[in-house]
Amino acid sequence: MPEQTILDRETYRKIKKMSREELQAFLMRYAENLLEDHTSTLDLSQVESDLCQINGIGQKRLEEIMAVIKKHNGIPE
Numbered sequence: 039m040p041e042q043t044i045l046d047r048e049t050y051r052k053i054k055k056m057s058r059e060e061l062q063a064f065l066m067r068y069a070e071n072l073l074e075d076h077t078s079t080l081d082l083s084q085v086e087s088d089l090c091q092i093n094g095i096g097q098k099r100l101e102e103i104m105a106v107i108k109k110h111n112g113i114p115e
Contacts, residue, residue, distance in 0.1 A: 080111065082104070082107065082108070082113075085104075085107065086100065086104055089103060089104075
């Protein structure tokens with residue numbers, strides 16, 4: 039697996055120079071940004087409507103697809 043750069047060199051240098059309070063504030067801002075990135079929602083009724091428009095996908099196949107989508111998003115059936 040290729041190595042993913044999480045921290046660029048400039049940010050690393052800034053972190054090394056930070057005091058404990060500065061580092062704590064930096065990490066709190068970083069964590070808040072991570073949480074904001076994962077709060078987007080998926081409108082399942084719109085997905086179902088769009089999938090319905092695809093030629094060759096009938097009601098039975100649509101139900102199977104929606105069940106898989108719900109399963110992977112942790113939504114009970």
